[in-house]
Amino acid sequence: MNEARNPDRLSSSGLRFTPQRRHVYHILLQSRDHPAANEVFMRAKKGMPEISMATVYNCLEALVRRGLVRQVNVDRTATRYCPNLEQHCHFYCETCGGIFDVDYDAAGIQSRVTLPEEFSMSQLEVAVRGLCAGCAARKSGRGRKRAEASAP
Amino acid sequence: MNEARNPDRLSSSGLRFTPQRRHVYHILLQSRDHPAANEVFMRAKKGMPEISMATVYNCLEALVRRGLVRQVNVDRTATRYCPNLEQHCHFYCETCGGIFDVDYDAAGIQSRVTLPEEFSMSQLEVAVRGLCAGCAARKSGRGRKRAEASAP
DNA sequence: CTTATAATAAGAATTACTCTAAATATTGAC
DNA sequence: GTCAATATTTAGAGTAATTCTTATTATAAG
Numbered sequence: 001m002n003e004a005r006n007p008d009r010l011s012s013s014g015l016r017f018t019p020q021r022r023h024v025y026h027i028l029l030q031s032r033d034h035p036a037a038n039e040v041f042m043r044a045k046k047g048m049p050e051i052s053m054a055t056v057y058n059c060l061e062a063l064v065r066r067g068l069v070r071q072v073n074v075d076r077t078a079t080r081y082c083p084n085l086e087q088h089c090h091f092y093c094e095t096c097g098g099i100f101d102v103d104y105d106a107a108g109i110q111s112r113v114t115l116p117e118e119f120s121m122s123q124l125e126v127a128v129r130g131l132c133a134g135c136a137a138r139k140s141g142r143g144r145k146r147a148e149a150s151a152p
Numbered sequence: 153m154n155e156a157r158n159p160d161r162l163s164s165s166g167l168r169f170t171p172q173r174r175h176v177y178h179i180l181l182q183s184r185d186h187p188a189a190n191e192v193f194m195r196a197k198k199g200m201p202e203i204s205m206a207t208v209y210n211c212l213e214a215l216v217r218r219g220l221v222r223q224v225n226v227d228r229t230a231t232r233y234c235p236n237l238e239q240h241c242h243f244y245c246e247t248c249g250g251i252f253d254v255d256y257d258a259a260g261i262q263s264r265v266t267l268p269e270e271f272s273m274s275q276l277e278v279a280v281r282g283l284c285a286g287c288a289a290r291k292s293g294r295g296r297k298r299a300e301a302s303a304p
Numbered sequence: 305c306t307t308a309t310a311a312t313a314a315g316a317a318t319t320a321c322t323c324t325a326a327a328t329a330t331t332g333a334c
Numbered sequence: 335g336t337c338a339a340t341a342t343t344t345a346g347a348g349t350a351a352t353t354c355t356t357a358t359t360a361t362a363a364g
Contacts, residue, residue, distance in 0.1 A: 016329090016330065016331085016341065016342070017330095018329080018330080018341090018342065018343085020342080020343070021342090036320090037320080037321080038320085050343095050344085051343085051344090052343070052344045052345065053321095053344095053345090054322090054323095054343075054344060054345075054346090055342080055343055055344070057320095057321070057322080058342075058343075059342095062342095071227075073225065073227060073228060075223075075225055076225060076228070076231060076319095076320095076351080076352080077320095078319080078320060078321085079228060079320085079321085089265065091267065091271060091273075094274065100268070100271070102265060102266060102267055102268065102271075103265075103266040104264055104265040104266065105264035105265075108260070108261075108264045109260075109261045109264050109265075109278070112256055112257035112260045112261050112264075113241065113254060113255075113256045113257075113261075113278060113280055114254060114255040114256065115243065115254055115280070115282075116252070116254065116285060117285060118284075118285035118288050118289070119243060119252070119254075119282060119283065119284055119285055119288070120282045120283045120288065121243075121280050121281070121282040122246065122281050122282040122283070123280070123281040123282070124278065124279070124280050124281075125278070125279045125280075125281075126261070126265060126276065126277070126278055127276070127277045127278075127279070128265055128267070128273050128275070128276050128277075129273070129274050129275040129276075129277075130267075130271060130272045130273040130274040130275070131271065131272045131274070132270075132271055133268060133269060133270035133271055136270050136271070136272065137270070168310065168311070168360090168361065168362085170310095170311065170312085170360080170361080172311080172312070173311090188351090189351080189352080190350095190351085202312095202313085203312085203313090204312070204313045204314065204315095205313090205314090205352095206312070206313060206314070206315090206353090206354095207311080207312050207313065209351095209352070209353080210311070210312075211311095214311095228320080228321080228351095229351095230350080230351060230352085231351085231352085
């Protein structure tokens with residue numbers, strides 16, 4: 001394939017389209033589960049065993065700077081990365097730790113925040129916490145079949 | 153004063169009402185500028201010179217667990233602490249780094265997030281970024297008087 | 305007063321980056 | 335293609351903000 005001669009958004013935005021950056025970007029696109037840098041590193045090593053952690057951080061930062069990837073921070077856990085450019089916010093499952101993209105009405109939400117005089121908004125972020133569908137099913141199933149197993 | 157015999161929300165919620173915890177809590181209530189732990193530590197040392205950093209972290213965690221204080225995380229900078237129990241969200245000034253409490257319509261916002269089937273929400277958080285009033289004034293003032301000074 | 309339990313203090317340890325410097329790769333000009 | 339200029343990669347050291355450990359001290363219940 002001649003991806004290098006047929007540059008996608010990476011190189012056309014002024015970023016050098018190196019094999020490492022392409023590889024990291026493709027890893028994010030392939031499994032949209034919001035991996036942290038060390039998870040990206042482990043996946044990246046499979047197809048590119050010599051890649052270093054520093055390069056993974058470097059690539060992720062480059063992708064973020066170019067707007068191809070968003071950072072997702074949940075409390076003080078490791079930053080996770082999201083290649084979904086559609087408008088969305090993030091849902092964090094308190095049981096499994098998974099992050100999910102969810103739809104929201106950004107304009108409607110923005111209009112429901114009352115900034116003080118002379119303040120101006122450049123960006124608004126919504127973070128939702130709760131229980132994801134998979135964990136809800138797992139909990140109710142376990143509750144019916146063997147309730148004793150779920151208490152610590 | 154007999155605060156120890158006339159317990160406030162700290163001790164009545166099962167938390168030991170130690171001098172250190174009271175002191176840390178009062179520091180947060182006195183200046184509502186969302187200090188990070190090391191700032192709380194520096195302020196705490198003024199009235200209690202022997203207090204340790206570990207104790208400041210311990211006290212802050214205890215207050216958070218009791219719901220008297222909220223943690224505020226902005227990207228991966230140090231966690232900051234907010235004793236405002238009123239419903240509000242946080243505004244982060246990208247110029248001065250200050251955090252400000254702002255009003256919002258939590259219910260209206262919540263209804264504008266569309267969770268997938270079987271997902272349930274336990275908490276929703278809104279973070280706003282932009283320019284605060286003070287920095288806006290400073291910038292326009294400087295812009296008019298000596299524009300050359302603001303470029304790096 | 306005594307005993308059980310919890311909190312404090314000091315410092316070591318850990319996590320998730322972030323920086324540094326040398327080696328390597330890529331791009332643009334010939 | 336070849337070469338210089340510039341950017342990127344790598345490995346490892348360094349850092350900030352916690353987090354943990356252990357001995358000491360304080361508090362609360364009896």
